[in-house]
Amino acid sequence: MYSTAAAGAASSPPRRDFISVTLSPEGLGTGGYNNSKAWRRRSCWRKWKQLSRLQRSIILFLCAALALCGVISYSSLGEPWKGLANKSLDDQRTEADIPGLKLANPAVLPAPQKANGNLGDSPELSPQKPPKLPHGRRGPPSLQLKPPRRNVRLKTQYDTSKVVEEPVQAEREENPGKPVISWRGAVIEPDQSPEPPSSKMKEAEKPSSVEAEEQKEPVPINERQLAVIEAFRHAWRGYKDFAWGHDELKPLSKSYSEWFGLGLTLVDALDTLWILGLKEEFEEARRWVATDLVFDKNVDVNLFESTIRILGGLLSTYHLSGDSLFLEKAKDIGNRLMPAFKTPSKIPYSDVNIGRGTAHPPRWTSDSTVAEVTSIQLEFRELSRLTGDEKFQRAVEEVMRQVHSLSGKNDGLVPMFINTNSGQFTHLGVYTLGARADSYYEYLLKQWIQGGKKENELLEDYMRAIEGVKKHLLQRSQPKKLTFVGELAHGHFSAKMDHLVCFLPGTLALGAHNGLTADHMKLAEALIETCYQMYAQVETGLSPEIVHFNLHAQKGHKDVEIKPADRHNLLRPETVESLFYMYRFTGDKKYQDWGWEILQSFNKYTRVPTGGYTSINNVQNPSNPEPRDKMESFFLGETLKYLFLLFSDDVDLINLDKFVFNTEAHPLPIWVPA
Numbered sequence: 236m237y238s239t240a241a242a243g244a245a246s247s248p249p250r251r252d253f254i255s256v257t258l259s260p261e262g263l264g265t266g267g268y269n270n271s272k273a274w275r276r277r278s279c280w281r282k283w284k285q286l287s288r289l290q291r292s293i294i295l296f297l298c299a300a301l302a303l304c305g306v307i308s309y310s311s312l313g314e315p316w317k318g319l320a321n322k323s324l325d326d327q328r329t330e331a332d333i334p335g336l337k338l339a340n341p342a343v344l345p346a347p348q349k350a351n352g353n354l355g356d357s358p359e360l361s362p363q364k365p366p367k368l369p370h371g372r373r374g375p376p377s378l379q380l381k382p383p384r385r386n387v388r389l390k391t392q393y394d395t396s397k398v399v400e401e402p403v404q405a406e407r408e409e410n411p412g413k414p415v416i417s418w419r420g421a422v423i424e425p426d427q428s429p430e431p432p433s434s435k436m437k438e439a440e441k442p443s444s445v446e447a448e449e450q451k452e453p454v455p456i457n458e459r460q461l462a463v464i465e466a467f468r469h470a471w472r473g474y475k476d477f478a479w480g481h482d483e484l485k486p487l488s489k490s491y492s493e494w495f496g497l498g499l500t501l502v503d504a505l506d507t508l509w510i511l512g513l514k515e516e517f518e519e520a521r522r523w524v525a526t527d528l529v530f531d532k533n534v535d536v537n538l539f540e541s542t543i544r545i546l547g548g549l550l551s552t553y554h555l556s557g558d559s560l561f562l563e564k565a566k567d568i569g570n571r572l573m574p575a576f577k578t579p580s581k582i583p584y585s586d587v588n589i590g591r592g593t594a595h596p597p598r599w600t601s602d603s604t605v606a607e608v609t610s611i612q613l614e615f616r617e618l619s620r621l622t623g624d625e626k627f628q629r630a631v632e633e634v635m636r637q638v639h640s641l642s643g644k645n646d647g648l649v650p651m652f653i654n655t656n657s658g659q660f661t662h663l664g665v666y667t668l669g670a671r672a673d674s675y676y677e678y679l680l681k682q683w684i685q686g687g688k689k690e691n692e693l694l695e696d697y698m699r700a701i702e703g704v705k706k707h708l709l710q711r712s713q714p715k716k717l718t719f720v721g722e723l724a725h726g727h728f729s730a731k732m733d734h735l736v737c738f739l740p741g742t743l744a745l746g747a748h749n750g751l752t753a754d755h756m757k758l759a760e761a762l763i764e765t766c767y768q769m770y771a772q773v774e775t776g777l778s779p780e781i782v783h784f785n786l787h788a789q790k791g792h793k794d795v796e797i798k799p800a801d802r803h804n805l806l807r808p809e810t811v812e813s814l815f816y817m818y819r820f821t822g823d824k825k826y827q828d829w830g831w832e833i834l835q836s837f838n839k840y841t842r843v844p845t846g847g848y849t850s851i852n853n854v855q856n857p858s859n860p861e862p863r864d865k866m867e868s869f870f871l872g873e874t875l876k877y878l879f880l881l882f883s884d885d886v887d888l889i890n891l892d893k894f895v896f897n898t899e900a901h902p903l904p905i906w907v908p909a
C-alpha cells in the first residue's frame with residue numbers, strides 16, 4: 236500500500252532534483268574529484284529510476300521513518316543539554332571568597348539566594364520541586380539482601396588507600412549523560428558537564444569508587460545494617476501495638492505519652508522508614524499522615540522541637556519520596572508556627588498554640604533558649620525555597636542577623652539565653668556546647684553548607700566559635716588524656732561534658748570535608764575517641780547524660796566520673812551521629828566497630844521484649860539499669876538512622892555533598908547558588 240505522499244513522488248518524475256544536481260559546482264566540471272562526485276550522483280539517479288514504484292516507495296518510507304526518529308531523539312536530548320549549560324554557569328558562581336578556604340564539593344539544588352553572602356538579605360524565592368524520582372515511585376524500594384561484597388570500602392579525601400574500581404569508572408565515562416537509579420529510589424545524576432568527566436574533573440574531585448560502582452548495581456545491605464533494621468522493626472512494633480498515632484511509646488506500661496499530640500514518633504521516623512527500605516511500614520505511616528495528622532488543634536507546641544522533628548521530618552520525607560502530601564503538611568505546620576516570631580524583638584517565643592495562632596514564652600521568663608531560636612533555620616529556609624514564600628526565611632534569618640552582632644559573646648561562644656523583648660543575651664558569662672547552646676554552633680556550619688557556602692557571616696561565626704572552644708573549653712583528662720569540651724561559668728572552668736556535646740566531632744568533620752582547616756578534623760578525631768570512651772568506660776557500655784572528667788590522675792580512677800543525678804541514658808544519638816560522619820569521611824572501620832558495640836549495649840540493656848526500647852536511669856548498674864518506660868522519638872528519627880548509615884559503605888546513601896542533616900537527622904537538600 237502506498238501512502239499519498241509516496242505515490243505522488245513516484246508518479247511525477249523528480250526532474251527538479253536532477254536539475255539541481257547538474258547546476259551544482261560539481262556539475263560544472265571544476266576538478267577531477269568534483270567531476271567524479273557528479274558522475275556518481277548521476278549514476279545513482281539512473282539506478283533510482285530503474286527501481287520499481289514499490290521499491291522507491293519503500294525506500295522513501297524508510298527514509299521518512301529514520302528522519303522522524305532523528306527528530307524525536309534530538310528533542311529528548313535537548314533538555315539535559317540545557318541543564319548542562321545552566322549547571323556549568325552555576326559552578327562558576329559557587330566560589331566563596333573567604334581567603335584560604337578550599338571549597339571541595341558542589342551543591343546540588345537551585346537556590347534562591349542572592350550572591351551577596353550576608354545575613355538578613357532575603358533571597359528572591361521561587362517554588363522548587365524535589366529531585367526527580369523514578370516515574371510513579373512511592374514509598375521506599377525493596378531491599379536488596381545480598382551477601383556483603385569484599386574489597387569494597389569507602390574512599391574519601393582522608394583515605395590514603397587507593398581502592399579504585401577502574402572498569403566501573405570507565406563505564407561511567409562511556410555513559411556520562413545517563414542518570415542512574417539507586418536502590419533506595421533516588422536518582423543519581425550524572426556529571427553535568429559538557430565535557431567528559433575524565434577530562435574535566437581533577438583527581439581529588441572524581442567520584443569515589445563506591446559511588447561509581449553503585450551505578451552498576453545496588454549496594455547490598457550488610458549484616459550490621461540488617462541488625463539495625465531488626466532493632467527498628469522491634470521498636471516500631473512496640474509503637475504500633477501500644478502507641479500508634481501518639482507522641483511517644485511507654486514500652487513497659489504498654490501505653491503512650493503525649494507531648495504535642497501530633498504523632499511525634501511516627502512523623503520523626505518517616506524518613507528512617509524510607510532509608511531503611513521498610514516499604515509496608517512506610518505506606519502505613521503515610522496513610523496515618525494523610526488521614527490523621529491534623530495541625531488545627533488547640534495545643535501548645537515548642538517551636539524548636541516541632542520544627543526540627545515535625546517540619547524537618549516532613550520536608551525530608553517529601554524530598555526522599557517525592558510525595559506532595561508531605562510538603563502540604565510541612566506548609567501547614569510551618570504557617571502555624573509563624574506567630575512565634577511576633578515578639579517585640581523578633582526573637583521568637585519558645586511556645587506556639589498552633590490552633591489559636593498565639594505564642595508565648597515559658598511561664599517563668601520572657602527568655603528563649605539560644606540553641607532553640609538559632610536551630611530552626613535550615614527547615615524554615617527550605618520551606619521558603621520550596622513554596623516561594625519568603626516569610627519563613629526572612630523570619631529565621633532576622634534571628635541570625637541579630638545574634639551575629641550581639642554583645643556578650645566570648646570569642647564566638649554564646650550565652651544560653653536570649654530575651655524576646657530586648658533581643659539581648661541574658662545570664663551572661665556561662666558558656667557550654669551542651670544543652671541550650673549546642674545546635675547554635677551546628678547550624679552556623681550547616682546553614683552555610685545548605686546555602687552553597689556563600690553566607691560568609693555564618694562561616695565567620697562558626698570559625699570564631701571553634702577557636703573559642705579551643706581557647707576556653709578544651710582540656711585533657713587523666714589518666715588516658717582524653718580531649719574533652721568542658722564548660723565555663725564566670726571565668727571558672729568545669730570539667731563537665733553533656734552527652735549532647737558529642738554532636739561536635741561530626742560537625743567538625745563535616746566542616747573539614749567542606750574545605751575548612753584540617754585542624755578541625757584532628758580535633759574531631761580526638762573528641763570522637765572521648766565520646767566513645769563515655770560508653771566504653773561505663774558498666775553497661777552506655778553513656779550517661781553527663782560526665783565529669785578527671786583532670787588529675789588518681790589511683791583507681793577512670794577518666795570519666797558519673798554523678799548519681801546524671802547516670803541516665805535517653806537513647807540519644809549524638810555519638811553514633813558523629814561516628815557516622817567520621818566513618819564517611821575517613822573510611823576507618825574502627826568507627827563502625829564502636830557503633831556496633833553501642834548497638835549491642837542498647838539491645839542488651841534498653842530493649843523491651845514486648846516491643847520498643849526504653850531510656851534507663853542507671854547506666855552503671857548492668858543487673859538493674861532501671862528502665863524509665865519511655866522511648867524518645869529521636870531513637871527512631873536519629874539513633875537508629877545514624878547507625879544504619881554508619882554501617883553502610885554506600886556514600887550515596889544520603890550523599891553528604893547533596894544533603895545536610897538537620898539537628899534531628901532529617902536530611903535536607905543542599906542548594907546550588909543562584
Ligand code: DMJ
Pocket residue numbers: 674735807808809869873898899900
Ligand atoms: C534531638 O532532639 C536533637 O538532636 C537535638 O538537637 C538535641 N536533642 C535531641 C537528641 O538528643
